[in-house]
């Protein structure tokens with residue numbers, strides 16, 4: 039079962055999970071308050087006979103009844119950003135405020151960067167970092183289209199991001215992407231334990247740098263779009279072991295169904311506190327899959 043069989047008995051309602059993961063994803067987008075007014079945008083789409091249904095848990099996100107949202111003039115003008123529903127949860131958990139200094143350590147192509155800029159109302163400083171040349175071009179163009187003018191793009195290897203102090207840091211790391219299977223089923227065939235373990239070292243180093251550059255009292259959100267505990271709880275628990283003065287906070291988004299992080303699996307114990315992390319599975323909200331952890335520096 040393409041690397042999923044190992045989750046039987048781990049993922050709740052496993053049969054429903056498997057059934058959901060082979061269904062195509064609903065088309066979803068985020069309304070961009072930097073460029074448009076929500077009610078006006080929704081009325082315009084209604085006039086254009088594009089069905090839209092805002093999410094119960096997040097008023098800026100919506101399901102759309104069109105196969106080609108990329109062709110909509112609202113997308114070309116940056117009034118909406120096509121974004122998978124569950125990926126919007128990371129910025130919600132990060133909770134950036136206008137006027138703050140925020141770092142998006144692995145930012146390209148910028149779905150979460152543009153969402154964060156919107157939440158910051160374009161005020162303060164948002165550093166969007168990503169070392170990948172080609173992907174940075176999309177990051178820049180997405181920021182421009184979204185009208186995100188408080189963003190500075192940098193191209194550091196996140197493990198060596200220069201010493202700075204931020205109020206909040208998002209560490210949305212590269213991962214094996216099993217949670218994207220509904221968009222690209224080939225990810226399941228590419229998954230192997232060796233690949234998860236191979237990328238873990240980079241994930242740990244990126245999260246460590248994230249917590250180093252956040253101010254005391256600041257928040258770091260770690261996220262992946264994979265189910266593999268090797269890339270999720272194992273990474274967070276290793277960083278908690280290695281860096282003093284961090285606390286793991288409960289991730290709970292009202293009206294969005296999720297499961298607690300895993301305290302142990304397959305002989306590996308990660309600790310009870312890992313239950314404060316959140317796992318979002320495709321069958322719970324009819325979305326992709328995500329893992330989200332929230333750390334606060336004392």
Ligand SMILES: C[S@@+](CC[C@H](N)C(=O)[O-])C[C@H]1O[C@@H](n2cnc3c(N)ncnc32)[C@H](O)[C@@H]1O
Pocket residue numbers: 143144145146147148149150151167168169170173194195196197210211212213244
């Ligand atoms: C999951 S994607 C980020 C998606 C992005 N946050 C968004 O919402 O559009 C992970 C990103 O990590 C970047 N990356 C890979 N190695 C990195 C490193 N050493 N430091 C920082 N970013 C890295 C990749 O180029 C990729 O763009």
